[in-house]
Amino acid sequence: MTTMTFVKVDPPEWLLTFWKEIDDKTWGKGFDCFAEDATCRLGVAEWNGREAIRDNLRKFIDTGFTAHHDVTEYWDGGDLKVFRGIVTMTPDDPSKPVVRPVMTHFFYMDRVDRLKVRSWVGSVGPVAF
Template sequence: MDTMSFTKKDPPKWLLHFWKEIDDKTFGDGFDCFVEDATCNLGIADWKGRETIRENLRAFIDTGFTALHDVTEYWDGGSLKVFRGTVTMTPDDRAHPVVKPVMTHFFYMDEAEPKKVRHWYGSVGPVAF
């Protein structure tokens, strides 16, 4: 069994930059927070590699909406970073409603490069009932 202490902090620049890349639909160097062979389990996704994560998120956002991520709470446990927030999802088709699902994400940092993410577990939603 492991024990870990967490400190509530302001969200780090790397995390805000990552979300901004998605929100702005630029998908650029904000993804450099991941090691090259990072893994992402976001909902049912099981993506391997930084470029696969980037391209799959781009494809998801390109399904017809704009996202705006808001980090409500960020906790730093050293090798594990946890945050919760909301994402406002505005459909391109204004006939559909704007939704604001809750997010919870766990970022396990890389042992060799502790400033980079090795494994991302995320949960968003539900977006509708």
């Protein structure tokens, strides 16, 4: 059994910069928060490596919508960071509705470089019923 203490704090700059890269569709240095060989399990997706994470998120966002991520809560547990928020997904097609699914994400930090995310596990949704 593992016991971990979490502290609710303001979200760190690395997290806000990462979401901003997605929201602005710029795909740049915000992804540097990930270790080069980081893993991501986002819903049914399984991506391995920082560049695969960046590339696959770009492909997903480029399916016809703009995202805006809002942080609702951020909990720091040292090696594990927990984020909860809402993403507003605005379709490029104005005839489609805007949706605001809830997100929950777990960021497991690298044990050697504590400033890098080693593993990201998250869920978003549902985006429709």
